[in-house]
Amino acid sequence: MPKSGPTHFVIDDHGPVRIIGLDVKIPGLHHGLIDEGAANWLDNVLAQAPDRPAIIMMHQPPFATHVPYLDAYCCHEGRRLAEVVSRYPAVERIVRGHVHRFMLVRFGETVLCTAPSTTAAIALQMRPDAQPASYIEPPGFLLHHWTEETGLVTHLVPIGSFPGPYTFA
Template structure:
């Protein structure tokens, strides 16, 4: 089973630029074209939040229009730039989101890997929170099929990355999530977005990964007093390939670069 992960497209109303500077819409279209050219084609596409910049109706209409260009099933969770009810209205007809409450879901009918989506958004805030309600829901969901290979997706990573100005907006109560993950060794990955960079860390006995954004990258500034900034670095996506022996994750630039060349 091959699963593609895109993140943080920050789609804007047609004709406008992300932060007034970057054409995030065109960059997401390029990512979709890259997906369409992959051989073999992914079986499933995940979007780990911040589909839109302002959660405006025009942005969600554009999101649906662009996502219609993806042949595979798409599972998406909201980020801090989305808005829960606007997100539910935009994607509720796809059948995997609940009709009320947080937008948690479990999708297990697409292939051998179960995908669990967690809505850790805090309305009106930019940080996330894995609260007691989310913990109870996740525990029950994992316990229903404790040996099923599983991916858990959430927007803000529940760890400190070392980039202080983004860590202030992480998912809080990450220790609560790590304790649950540790009880279920079948959790192959914990997948996040939000930080606009690819980061990996052991987490609850599993592996936590963040996907890069399809638009700008948060500056890798590790000094405690570093000023926030972003760069237009080469955007990328992640490909998670599952076989009966486990999951392998590949980092794939959206621009394929020069090649193929006749050597390896």
């Protein structure tokens, strides 16, 4: 029988960084929601190891992208997430997708980044009257590397064949 309800999860046993999956999707809709249950679940999970580095993964963005046709697909009640995360300085990053664009924003006393697309990229059009569009841009992904000395470093990596290598001076 399929599981009903959110599918939050925690990976605690593979290295020094906790991976926390926060399910914010609403079945049948494009936008998400940080409801009280999700906020409480996350607060409880972070409180179990408040000093351990953590990455929170989610789908929809809990902030305004200022691309009007993307903001219709945001995660509502993002302030709840920001309130919880702001209490836990060991949250290194919030990562998410859904908008097919790389974005970086300060959020809840941490950094939130969105992944670029591996397929079509959503057009970066910030005018209020902008019409939805997408383009074939170079695909990419984010690589997150954590060390005790630096914390989490995030690299934007394009996918493809590119000229080089060239000498480094």
